[in-house]
């Protein structure tokens with residue numbers, strides 16, 4: 001059957017009181033991206049040409065976040081929370097002319113995968129007017145129950161409060177996610193009433209309504225992990241753990257070695273090349289790309305950084321946003337790099353801060369070197385030429401330029417540019433006083449009682 005247009009209706013109007021947070025629930029993050037962002041990305045990947053995000057009346061942050069993730073996202077406001085059918089109904093106006101497949105997604109259910117949504121759309125195209133995503137949790141608790149007939153078609157969704165004792169025994173539960181014939185959706189919704197235990201307009205009622213009109217309904221089953229809804233910080237942590245496990249698994253299948261996978265923490269957009277080795281306890285914040293064959297040693301923290309082929313980071317390396325580490329370059333222990341390019345084969349091996357800088361090809365930066373990049377008001381640039389050698393414990397007071405192949409002596413506070421191949425020494429000459437120490441000891445020992 002030909003592919004139809006897809007519109008995703010993303011429910012984000014919930015207050016999320018159980019999060020006990022000043023931040024709207026759906027903006028809490030999983031793997032460095034908001035839950036809403038995960039759902040918007042998923043909708044995008046399934047090919048939803050329209051995305052309608054349903055928010056509450058006073059949610060400017062959620063609106064901004066949605067439009068930041070997808071500038072084409074449309075915002076619909078649900079003014080009073082009168083139930084899930086009422087929430088979907090907020091999309092009635094923007095989707096008035098829409099006749100494709102409507103997907104109802106929950107912004108607090110961020111772990112849905114593409115194959116599951118594809119299976120739902122396949123069931124839609126096979127003739128079901130409403131396709132509901134079900135799951136079989138260990139404890140069905142108070143989820144709505146999916147009532148199916150002998151052929152497996154969906155007959156009804158019964159909310160827990162409305163269930164007969166026999167229906168409560170059903171283990172197949174409603175996740176809330178649905179794929180609905182867009183040409184029927186709002187006609188079906190018009191027939192939903194609030195004559196039920198909660199006095200709410202239940203979206204779940206559209207199954208029985210559709211069947212009354214002679215339409216087939218179907219259920220697709222998902223792994224319970226995928227439909228985990230986040231209502232509290234405990235569930236947020238559970239969702240994070242599931243998401244991390246997925247990313248670890250995918251990274252290993254893509255050819256990276258994780259020495260102790262459960263201690264590698266990824267962001268949603270981490271990219272690892274082939275034969276990358278990641279040691280224990282490494283954290284990848286957002287925006288990190290690591291090229292083939294690079295090694296990230298234990299206890300390193302990377303964020304907004306590019307690591308080149310065969311480069312070597314850590315242990316205890318810290319790469320901050322704008323760090324570009326060239327091929328075969330080496331960043332050693334307790335070295336922090338911020339907004340700086342370390343070119344091919346250059347080494348910053350021990351205890352250094354390099355910020356707002358370029359370190360030329362094959363340059364060697366000695367232990368304890370600091371780029372003094374900030375004067376309290378502005379940031380300034382340090383340029384270190386190819387093959388330069390910076391002596392240990394140097395302060396490079398920016399703006400300053402060290403020429404290609406130049407040396408700076410240890411302990412220098414370099415405030416002036418150094419020419420190519422020159423040596424800059426900035427320290428008082430050494431003074432030696434013969435026998436001084438011995439005399440000092442003897443004198444003090446004599447006075448001690």
Ligand code: UD1
Nearest residue numbers: 011013014081082083084087143144174175176202203204
């Ligand atoms: C709903 C389903 C139930 C399912 C469960 C899965 C209905 C009637 N019931 O129940 O079958 O097992 O989810 O978690 O759909 N929301 C709005 N506006 C509203 C009401 C809800 O945006 O007026 C949002 C909520 O913020 C939430 C989602 O819709 O994200 C579900 O609403 P909730 O009240 O949690 O429904 P449940 O009773 O859990």
Ligand code: MG
Nearest residue numbers: 143176229231
């Ligand atoms: Mg709920």
